[in-house]
Amino acid sequence: MNDTVIRVQNLGKRFRIGASPERYKTLRDTLVSGIKTPFQKLQHSSSSNLSSSGSNIIWALRDISFDVPRGKVMGIVGRNGAGKSTLLKILSRVTEPTEGSAEIHGRVGSLLEVGTGFHPELTGRENIYLNGAILGMKRIEIERKFDEIVAFSEVEQFIDTPVKRYSSGMYLRLAFAVAAHLEPEILVVDEVLAVGDAEFQRKCMGKMSDVAQAGRTVLFVSHNMSAVLRLTEETIVLDKGRLVFRAPTSQAVDYYMAAGFTGAGERLWTSDEIPEEAAPFMPLALRVKDVRGLVVDTLRSTEPIHVELEYRLDQPITGLRVGIYLLTMRGEYVFTSFDLDDPTQFEKLGVRAEGHYISHCTIPANTLNEGRYVLAINASSFRVKRYFWDDRALAFTVDATGAPGKQWPEPRMGAVRPALEWVIERL
Amino acid sequence: MTSDQLTNSPRDVIILKPSRGLAALNLRDLWTYRELVLFLSWRDVLVRYKQTVLGAAWAIIQPIVQMVVFTLIFSKAAGLSSEGVPYPIFNYTALLPWGLFSKAMNDAGRSLVNNRNMITKVYFPRLTIPVASVLAGMVDFGIAFLVYIGIILYYNLAPNSTYTYTVTPALLTLPLFIILALVATLGVSLWFSAANVIYRDVGHMLPFLTQIWFFLTPIVYSSSEVSGKWQIIYALNPLTGVVEGFRWSLLGIHSLPLPLLFVSAGVAVVILITGVIYFRNMERTFADEI
Numbered sequence: 001m002n003d004t005v006i007r008v009q010n011l012g013k014r015f016r017i018g019a020s021p022e023r024y025k026t027l028r029d030t031l032v033s034g035i036k037t038p039f040q041k042l043q044h045s046s047s048s049n050l051s052s053s054g055s056n057i058i059w060a061l062r063d064i065s066f067d068v069p070r071g072k073v074m075g076i077v078g079r080n081g082a083g084k085s086t087l088l089k090i091l092s093r094v095t096e097p098t099e100g101s102a103e104i105h106g107r108v109g110s111l112l113e114v115g116t117g118f119h120p121e122l123t124g125r126e127n128i129y130l131n132g133a134i135l136g137m138k139r140i141e142i143e144r145k146f147d148e149i150v151a152f153s154e155v156e157q158f159i160d161t162p163v164k165r166y167s168s169g170m171y172l173r174l175a176f177a178v179a180a181h182l183e184p185e186i187l188v189v190d191e192v193l194a195v196g197d198a199e200f201q202r203k204c205m206g207k208m209s210d211v212a213q214a215g216r217t218v219l220f221v222s223h224n225m226s227a228v229l230r231l232t233e234e235t236i237v238l239d240k241g242r243l244v245f246r247a248p249t250s251q252a253v254d255y256y257m258a259a260g261f262t263g264a265g266e267r268l269w270t271s272d273e274i275p276e277e278a279a280p281f282m283p284l285a286l287r288v289k290d291v292r293g294l295v296v297d298t299l300r301s302t303e304p305i306h307v308e309l310e311y312r313l314d315q316p317i318t319g320l321r322v323g324i325y326l327l328t329m330r331g332e333y334v335f336t337s338f339d340l341d342d343p344t345q346f347e348k349l350g351v352r353a354e355g356h357y358i359s360h361c362t363i364p365a366n367t368l369n370e371g372r373y374v375l376a377i378n379a380s381s382f383r384v385k386r387y388f389w390d391d392r393a394l395a396f397t398v399d400a401t402g403a404p405g406k407q408w409p410e411p412r413m414g415a416v417r418p419a420l421e422w423v424i425e426r427l
Numbered sequence: 428m429t430s431d432q433l434t435n436s437p438r439d440v441i442i443l444k445p446s447r448g449l450a451a452l453n454l455r456d457l458w459t460y461r462e463l464v465l466f467l468s469w470r471d472v473l474v475r476y477k478q479t480v481l482g483a484a485w486a487i488i489q490p491i492v493q494m495v496v497f498t499l500i501f502s503k504a505a506g507l508s509s510e511g512v513p514y515p516i517f518n519y520t521a522l523l524p525w526g527l528f529s530k531a532m533n534d535a536g537r538s539l540v541n542n543r544n545m546i547t548k549v550y551f552p553r554l555t556i557p558v559a560s561v562l563a564g565m566v567d568f569g570i571a572f573l574v575y576i577g578i579i580l581y582y583n584l585a586p587n588s589t590y591t592y593t594v595t596p597a598l599l600t601l602p603l604f605i606i607l608a609l610v611a612t613l614g615v616s617l618w619f620s621a622a623n624v625i626y627r628d629v630g631h632m633l634p635f636l637t638q639i640w641f642f643l644t645p646i647v648y649s650s651s652e653v654s655g656k657w658q659i660i661y662a663l664n665p666l667t668g669v670v671e672g673f674r675w676s677l678l679g680i681h682s683l684p685l686p687l688l689f690v691s692a693g694v695a696v697v698i699l700i701t702g703v704i705y706f707r708n709m710e711r712t713f714a715d716e717i
Contacts, residue, residue: 015715089547089714090443091443092549092550093441093443093550094546094547094548094549094550094714095711095714095715096443096444096445096446096711096712097443097444097445098445099445100444101442101443101444102442102443102444103440103441103442103443104440104441104442104443105440105441108441108550110548110549110550112548112549113544113548116544116545116548116549117542117544117545117549119470119474121473121474121477121478122470122473122474126470126473129466130466130467130470133462133463133466133467134463134466134545134549134551135549136460136551138462139462162477
């Protein structure tokens, strides 16, 4: 049973991004560009050939080759925009590759999202049938599994209620329940586990490992390294559309975690690293400093940690908030904090004028446990636009020398290491 | 162990690569997903009258109100002839296929864009979406047909009515004209739905295109009003043949204008075939463009 079920050869996908990718193409545009093109060709031939590669063409994937043997649970990791989703979309036949080929042996079930095609006006029961059919299940198959799906979703009493009246938790549970009962030979999963509460996530993970243990082939994309470690045997790492590493999962995760960090306690952004959509927000630098104000890679857990983000606004932004996420190396969140978390500050700074800024804060002493951490940054206007984010902007190490409990030379569980005031009373 | 179940038969192998030239029509795929077509049209029908007070009664009210309005304007006010049949019957016979066509064209034309969330997330033959829209229109057609029978009965049983409905052997050909109506409807729907993905102008065009098309089709008037030399050009509208066929088959009035019918039917078939080809060719970029 060592045959290959997925064979990908030199796969590539090109996207055209226009000057305004948000706009729909209209007949007028086509007519206008039809008229313009001959002139542009003239211009191009007269000027140098430098720009002929086309600045508005991007390769989301390029030269990807790999194969997956039957029964393998394979992880795919990479930063945002590395091409993970595009790869899954090609393998699940949602979109066509621009070059290369992929050969797939067997029925593919893709979970790029849960609840695809759910209609708010239809009842839970009706949506189970509809969603099942969209995912490629036969009616008899859905009928056979109906009770199981309902039991898994825990929405029995509301099964004949339109799903628009469901809480978001119920909606997700029902949606995942349908998807979880799909029985394809190859399952393609994208990050669906990142939604919902902890209980729901636990249930999803359980179902995922069942699928894996039943000997089916699974491709699993996630940002959550502990999920990748738990579920997959082998992992490929994508970066900027290329496959850069393939190894047993633990090695691949280490590679992914170590790659791309300067390790100097400072991250600088060059203009080509900043996507166009970020404008007018321009990140410049993210630094961690120790108590003496030095930019360092290793900080002590017993001392405060100073975090500063330097940026430029080319135009005023209404409602802008700039913040950090702190994550463990495994991708689990420790906390989130924004520079306008204080409501009175938030009231005062409704519009942030253009200019050069530093937003800085201090993580108090005795907060973090020893280990390596990742800072992610986010600049957004709530519910309006996310200008910029980098989910792995900077990594730093925390050293716990002198921290509470250090008299015992054992690793402590958990991401935080607070100095709690214990009182021992003899009664 | 389920390994036996998992053993591949060769037909399960899928090769994904950039398609070149005219995409293979691959209609077998559509057949595999026939249940999805039914589910999608069932959804469209189910959702259409949710949260309305009158519910499915709308499917009856709409054509009747249309017919009454047209009768008042075109028969009473404009005095158009109706070839010896009471004008409401004459008009309603044409409204049957026209209702199917106009509703399906508008629904199907927007169907891909309305279902974009599915198209960008899951694979299934994209043809299922417009086909399901057209099929959902058949439900309303069925209801409208029941109303039609009611109208005929009324005109025959009402005490002061002078009209008697006579069944002719031509009635047996009705299924053929229904199929012709579906061919024309599906063809036009495929063109518009695929074009609407790339050019949203289509969505804006549909309402007034429907109106213009309505007057280019012999619904409120008879095709015999169109003078001889224009007849063939007039027949390029596939709906002309459909409507004339319906009147001939259901009402048995005048003889069937065969040249006109053949031109219309030919155009309908050409639109369907080119529609399928155009659709399949555009399909590969749907997920990226929508």
